[in-house]
Amino acid sequence: MIPVRCFTCGKVISTVWDEFKERKAAGEDPKEILDSLGLERYCCRRMLLSHKEIIDELYPYQ
């Protein structure tokens, strides 16, 4: 699961993860997406850029 807040500044970033994921899959430039989502600081931007969702892989091992 995407962390609820940015590790460094504490801004809630998990709310925009779904939109980021969809728009990135549609082939949009991550820079443009992050700018339009209002993530100004590089600490918040790296939270989304470097995230790997693994919850679907955990499911068989509950």
Added chain:
Amino acid sequence: MEIVFGRLDDSIARFTLSGASEAFANALRRSMIGEVPTLAIEDVRIYDNTSVLFDEMLAHRIGMIPIKTDLSRFVRREACKCEGAGCPHCQVTFTLTVEGPGMVTSGDLVSEDPMTVPVDTNIPLVKLWEDQKLVIEAVAYLNTGTEHAKWQSTIACGYKQYPVIEVTDQCDGCGMCVDECPRNVLEVKGQTVRVVEGKIEACSLCKLCEKACIGTGIGEDSAINIDSDRTKYLFIVESDGSIPAQQIIEEGLRYIRKRSDEIIESLQEISMEGQ
């Protein structure tokens, strides 16, 4: 001491504090970050958790959710008249009961107080599959950022000294400093360089323009000088949504006043003892 707001809305405040010392500016910054109380979920009782996340992880995620806080209605647990028993003045209980499949979000938290709800309703907490279930009771308390970052109502909260940019007569308007400036603060006007109108606050005092100017072979001294005003500070206060930015500033200042009064009181007590 004077405060002039450049921007003020519920989420962000930008202002200049003039006629203050660096020590005061830092005291204000620290009290806004660490001493303005807000509500956050502290105790979590897990009745059922068959999701793929561990109880601790789930509790941590729930704790990080910012909660709208009306400071006039709540007191800290230690200061409450109920003496730790728990009452509507010092705590708010949330319940969460969700069955899979689907995404559990902060909007699924049902508050006992209709005014005290999560700031965002679409914070994902955990993904549930078929036959998975969550039954949770969570209690939010008032506390400050010095105890844990989840009680910190500010996101980005900081200040910088107000930039002072001076261009001497030596400037020939070559534009090297304009190209070098990462914040596009400067422009060439005629035979000299000047600050773009309204952009001075964007200057980060990096002094790359000074280096570029010396690099052109102008001599020992740069024709552009970057200095900072040691009595004027540019603040940015960003709220996580639990408390409006303006109230964070007011509460921060109130805390400084309260602590200063305490020092005066204890100093008076000491001097009375000596007599």
